[in-house]
Amino acid sequence: MIFRELGLAIWISFKTSGLAALIASLLAVPAALFLAGRDFRGKRLVLLVNQTWMAAPTVVIGLLFYSLLGRGGPLGRLGLLYTQTAMTIGQVFLVLPLILGFSYTALRQVDRRARTTALTLGATRRQAGWVVLREARFALLTAVLAGFARAISEIGIAMMLGGNIRHATRNITTSIALEAAKGDFRGAAVLGAILLAITLGTNLLVQTGLPGKRGD
Amino acid sequence: MGGDLYRLEEVRFAHPFPKTSFALEIDLLRLEAGATLALVGPNGAGKSTLLMILAFLARPGRGRLVYRGGNPWASESDLVAARREAVLVTHHPYLFKGTVGENLAFGLKLRKVPETDWPRRVGAALDLVELQGRERADVRALSAGQVQRTALARAIVLKPRVLLLDEPTAALDAALGLRIEAVLGELGRQAxxxxxxxxxxxxxxNRLGDDIxxxxxxxxxxYSHVNCFSGTAATDGRLSWIEPKPGIRIxxxxxxxxxxxxxVDPARVAVRPANGPPAExxxxxxxxxxxxxxxxxxxSALLRVSGDLTFRATVPMEEVSAKGLSLSKAVLLEFKPESVEVGHD
Incomplete structure (x- = not known):
């Protein structure tokens, strides 16, 4: 029974955070490609806002979406509060600036010569964009995995938007909080170790496990 | 030789962002098909920017660029078509991750050249730059000179109508530089x-360019206005000099x-009355x-000043009147050692 609950919490964590990292990546990577390839007035402001947003505490994002999705909020009638969808939405906004920032740096490092080279060799704009993404693929994957690691280890959003509902929105971090609150420090420590193992595994994948990453 | 391949009229280009005072201002540049044009000038003179424009990678803010009788920026497809004819090899080329062969195949793939033709064309291009048999070499293992040659081969393999090269032999040793010069000469004359x-x-x-x-x-x-002197250099280790005439040192x-x-660029030569204070x-x-x-x-005015050597100097008009510069007036010309561009023969 305990194992079933534990397995479910892990599954919910993976599902909501994985989906959040995926959705955020689909938004952030094209945006980073746009930002890295162009200089325009206001770009520094965009990057500054992104950097500030990156440092936003999870509870602040949780609070923001709580007020939006709560019964009295503008999106209250969607009935999303205390669902896995709400957790995913909140986590998308948590990890979006992180993935955007990392992707931007990765794409800047590939540098504009890659794009210019592709264009002069006859690529269309779209093909040149793909070339840049391909050149930065390992660094971009690192950005996505870093986003996932951030999402899976946060608690503020999961607690405020998910509500820690058993078998529905209880994930690893909210389970840890609950176990600790109950005084079951052993259970909390086991869950904490599992969470650490997941983030460690993700980081190991980022650091060393990616094929062909060395020397890139 | 055909008609004008390129015609640039009143072309103005300023880097849009970040704003700099630098601008390229070309009143007229005509380039015939099959010609070889050498762009010479000091660092920051705009050579690379002009090459970017000729490769249709930078669009002039003002003026007209006509390529093969049309506007290459008329549509996205026109632009891609024009770019496929004019290939640029930059001073610090970028090689895509992977092998030398994959880099050379990149443009062939985009042009839908049948894959069966790739090995022959890639092999021939690598032969030209003396990288024969290096198709499978990882680009990360290449030296700076090999990177430069791979980039050149990657352009040559496409048999472009126009080959644009930013300092093509800068990263090569003298012997290899001459070999690449021969390749470029061959491309111009035969192909x-x-x-x-x-x-x-x-x-x-002078060796390669039909025009400079x-x-x-x-x-x-x-080019005839540029101050150009040749001689055998002597040095004290810190400074060097030539003596175009005995006892007259640059x-x-x-x-x-x-x-x-x-x-010496005429713009860097200062003119002042002969009775002025001593120079730095x-x-x-x-x-x-x-x-x-x-x-x-x-x-501004272009002055020719004849003495032990003949120099040309450009002077703003207000300076001409302020300093009372007129024909036959005795003047001193000054320029810093750093203003001298030195090229090896």
Whole structure:
């Protein structure tokens, strides 16, 4: 029974955070490609806002979406509060600036010569964009995995938007909080170790496990 | 030789962001099909920017660029078609991750060249740049010179109508540089490829170029107006000099030996009355009389000053009147050693 609950919490964590990292990546990577390839007035402001947003505490994002999705909020009638969808939405906004920032740096490092080279060799704009993404693929994957690691280890959003509902929105971090609150420090420590193992595994994948990453 | 392949009229280009004072201002540049044009000028003169424009990678803010009778920016498809004809190899080329062969196949794939033709064409291009048999080499294992040659082969393999090269032999040793020069000469003469290349090396420009386009601060300077002197360099380790006439030295920084060509941009030559205060120590100073004054543009004049050596200097009009510069007036010419561009012969 305990194992079933534990397995479910892990599954919910993976599902909501994985989906959040995926959705955020689909938004952030094209945006980073746009930002890295162009200089325009206001770009520094965009990057500054992104950097500030990156440092936003999870509870602040949780609070923001709580007020939006709560019964009295503008999106209250969607009935999303205390669902896995709400957790995913909140986590998308948590990890979006992180993935955007990392992707931007990765794409800047590939540098504009890659794009210019592709264009002069006859690529269309779209093909040149793909070339840049391909050149930065390992660094971009690192950005996505870093986003996932951030999402899976946060608690503020999961607690405020998910509500820690058993078998529905209880994930690893909210389970840890609950176990600790109950005084079951052993259970909390086991869950904490599992969470650490997941983030460690993700980081190991980022650091060393990616094929062909060395020397890139 | 055909008609004009390129025609640039009143072309103005300024880097849009970040804003800089630099601008490229080309009143007229015509380039015939099959010609080889050398772009010469100091660093920052606008050579690379002009190459980017000729490769249709930068669009002039004002003016007209006509390529093969049309506007390459008329539509996205026109632009891609024009780019596929004019391939640029930059000074610091970028090689895509992977192998040398994959890099060379990149453009062939985009042009939908049948895959069965790739090995023959790739092999032939690598032969030309003396990288035969290196198709499978990882680009990360290449030296700077090999990177440069791979990039050149990657352009040559496409058999472009126009080959644009930014300092193509800068990263190569002298022998290999000459070999690449021979390849470029061959491409120009036999394959009818139009070649535009930038260089610091005046003798290379003279050897390869049918025409020389001298750029200074973004503008074309008549090559005949450039102060150009040759001689055997002597050095004290810190400074070097040539003596175009016995006892008359042109001094420049660094340690140089052998036969060199020194070029001094007329814009960097200061003119002052002969009875003025002494010049700063270490400056090149020459005396002479003004033997010619031409108006070049609305606000400046080109002066020819003849003395032990003949120099040309561009002077703003207000300075002409303020200093009372007129024909036959005795003047001193000054320029810093750092203003001398030195090329090896």
């Amino acid at each position: 009818g490829t139009t070649v535009v290349f930038s260089t610091h090396d005046f003798s290379q420009a 386009f001298y750029l200074s601060e973004g503008r074309k300077v008549e 001094v420049f920084p660094g340690e140089r030996r052998g036969h060199v060509t020194c070029v 120590a270490g400056t090149n100073v020459f005396g002479g009389r003004i033997t010619r004054m031409d108006l070049i543009g609305p606000a």
